[in-house]
Amino acid sequence: MWKKLFKGEPSSLPEGNLLYDRVNRTRLPQHTAVIMDGNGRWAEGRGLLRTAGHTAGVDALKQVLKVAIDLALPALTVYAFSTENWKRPHAEVDFLMHLFSDYLAREINEMDEDNVKLHFLGRIDELSPRLRQQARSAEEQTQNNTGVRFNVAMNYGGQDELLRAARQLAAEAQSGQLQPADIDAAAMERCLDTQGLPPVDFVIRTSGDMRLSNFLLWQAAYAEFWFTETNWPDFTPACFVDALVAFGQRDRRFGGLKNK
Numbered sequence: 001m002w003k004k005l006f007k008g009e010p011s012s013l014p015e016g017n018l019l020y021d022r023v024n025r026t027r028l029p030q031h032t033a034v035i036m037d038g039n040g041r042w043a044e045g046r047g048l049l050r051t052a053g054h055t056a057g058v059d060a061l062k063q064v065l066k067v068a069i070d071l072a073l074p075a076l077t078v079y080a081f082s083t084e085n086w087k088r089p090h091a092e093v094d095f096l097m098h099l100f101s102d103y104l105a106r107e108i109n110e111m112d113e114d115n116v117k118l119h120f121l122g123r124i125d126e127l128s129p130r131l132r133q134q135a136r137s138a139e140e141q142t143q144n145n146t147g148v149r150f151n152v153a154m155n156y157g158g159q160d161e162l163l164r165a166a167r168q169l170a171a172e173a174q175s176g177q178l179q180p181a182d183i184d185a186a187a188m189e190r191c192l193d194t195q196g197l198p199p200v201d202f203v204i205r206t207s208g209d210m211r212l213s214n215f216l217l218w219q220a221a222y223a224e225f226w227f228t229e230t231n232w233p234d235f236t237p238a239c240f241v242d243a244l245v246a247f248g249q250r251d252r253r254f255g256g257l258k259n260k
């Protein structure tokens, strides 16, 4: 199985597989969101360029997606590039954009074979024409897949997404399609990039910082959080399983009382 994961082959794991033995399959998150932090620190700790950390981060992502496929998680959303990440040096931004593009070119067919349904969150239309086209074509290629819904947030900011939704609702109200009093949670969710996805119930952040960094602000309202000191490139399938086991043990009350 490990061989399978590391080789990135489509896997159908037998029940009782060692890695997954500890996971309570009846208490898995419906929508896991991951802040893949610490690529730079991982590289700097090894005397490498920050970009080497991003390259290593791609391998970690591939393995985490495999776990999601093996366990049939309904939805996985990863934070690849925020609306604030443009403030980084031009060379790093450029490197990341090429990395995303290469990743899509290399992985899309295997994701498709694995029945993964890809979707992109954020201002995709402001990315380079090549990346934009790859993102749209990946969505189209996998649109009828019924497995893991894998969402990549690129040029994404939670506040920006809420502002875009507010503008859309205001325009609908102005044109008479909608009464202001009809703006409820369902109307809001219809205008978000995550339309049709379950609410985020689990947020994982690597590398020690404990903040949401403008990620899925609406969607994560009742999410459980899992923070680890591990830098993203070192986040192995076993680390992901640890997090999923912890999620299965959380007492989720949604503002109510236990067992009421």
Ligand code: FPP
Pocket: 036, 037, 038, 039, 040, 041, 042, 054, 055, 057, 058, 061, 079, 080, 081, 085, 096, 099, 100, 103, 152, 207
């Ligand atoms: C954080 O590390 C990571 C990012 C800015 C996102 C990039 C993610 C990857 C390259 C993983 C693969 C993703 C895809 C979609 C192929 P950081 O640079 O903020 O680390 P630091 O906080 O240690 O500086």
